[in-house]
Amino acid sequence: MKHPYENQPDIARWKRSVAAVAPENLDPLKTFSFKVSASDKVATAGSCFAQHIAKRLSASGYNYYVTEAGHPLASKETREKFQYGLYSARYGNLYTVRQLLQLFREAFGERQPTETVWSLDEKFVDPLRPNVEPGGFYSDEEVQLDRRQHLAAVREMFETLDVFVFTLGLTEAWESREDGTVFPLCPGVHGGVYDEGKYAFHNFDVFETVSDLKALLEGLFSVNSNAKVILTVSPVPLVATAEDRGVLISTTYSKSVLRVACDEMKRAFPEQVEYFPSYEIITGGYSRGAYFEEDLRSVKTEGVDHVMRVFFRHVTDESSEPAVPIPDAAEESFTQKLNSMNQLICEEEMLDAASGR
């Protein structure tokens, strides 16, 4: 009788699928349980690395789904500067699972954070996305109004997306001692004032992370039963740790927790959740670190290319034609037309008024 390993395919064997393969050709995926078609509305969220996926999807003609794109009165450049379209809604980077869970709950009226505004010099920021408004908002009220609109966009996104790609980034976070709200930045770094009595460091463990992620997905499926979810783990190491230990050790801890949580979700929701191995493709020893920049943190374009090659090969439905990316065509024309008309307006005035002297 043969032992179980004898029937395993090449991809299950290190030598044949990793060691003997040219690095750029490595493909760790065996199967992917669903496909993303060109018409599927694909929403993204997560840590910085998730931005790569969003950009590539958009550039490749897939239906990168954005429910908070910024008013088209502004140019594309301005909208980008204000972080519209960076992700599917203007939530900025969501590093921890808890952040996304609390956003979901706030969007659906299940929680209300106690702290809703931080001061930043003479302006104000939203503590839960302190970097989305360059220089900050002009008033407390403006922060609240913008957040109200943001939450509506988040709600719409969750209720109407087809595929949700969530890139898990960190386990370390700063939270409010008062109501447990987790912030993307330590208070005082960009708005707010650090106060040991008000804020505490929290490094989420695997049980908390699994529990949060499960609650999030249950919530998502309750408002959108057809949604599919692709989980990835960011390969980008921690820039610093607040733990009393080396950042390399903390990085390994964080990524391990997140990676385990992804597999737990795959087991919990086998029909609706998949894991995509961005983390393995970038950090795997097979590449000998070649996908990192000199800072050993930033991912090189070649690395993103590799990730996306594998993504498109396995995740997208190649038989379907990618959607033509035309979201801004009509919107742009409004401002451009007006801009080009400025001179004409002036001339109209001049026709009746001036004759020279």
Next chain:
Amino acid sequence: MGRSMVAFGNGAKRILNSLGLSASEKAEQQPQDDTVGKTLIVLIGASHYVAIFSAAEARSLPTEPVEGGMVDLRIFNAWKHGLNYGFAVPEDGVWVLEATLKEQLTELTADYDRVIFFSVFGGNHHQVLTLIGHERPYDVYMPEFSHVPLETDAEILSRSYVEQTLLEFVIGPYRDISIFLRAFPKFEFWHIQSPPPIGDDTFVRSNIDSWFVEQMKLNSDFPLTPRYVRQKVWQIHSDLYHREGQANGFELLPCPAGTRDAEGFLKPEFYSNDATHANPAYGELVLQQMEQIAKANIDSFKTFG
């Protein structure tokens, strides 16, 4: 010393206050000498100069300096150049004042003790951006407009977002102002605030420039941006020039006192025959502001350029 106050005497603070300017921060920069010699006022820019030009023309002043006169007004004839004069030209990687005009201005200003530039560059970008209603209605929250409810069902844009949008439009006027500041660093420089928006939607609709209707392919029932939103964007537009002036050494000359109605819109007596400019009566009040700054009446007027 602040360049815009170089030639101001002790009465400058009083003048600025009467113009509605905040001059306290500038007061310490004022020289002690209250003597002002012969003054030249130069008006440069685009379409908003017409109201001032027409007001000056209505005064039937001599075209040449008069004996014993204190203030001469010279207005750049923008119309002659189809409102498309290239004030700024590239030279060695930077924008500079076009050489012929610079030479002309150098000659024009040579015999004066004091030269004051007034600019109406740009001036209508807030109208360009906001006059026609957008298919996605928007509003801006501004505490100073808290007495006005936000537009129902409008998307609320942050003030910074509107600022950034306007900045992309006003980059040209900023450049034009900056080349004058660099070319004539010893002269005073004021930018004239655009007239307040017209609040009467019926007037705006019936007097809107045909270009809007034709270029935007609008039906007769085209939407207008709500008037208070127009006023807010005008305010933001003005504040941008004020901020730019503080950073780069020019003053914003506020719209003349008494030209706004109780709601802050342009009074009907200052409406022009279109939806975006003020009339010569308004221009006359601006001339009077200029004379307050010059501390004497204008004695002669003609165009140049």
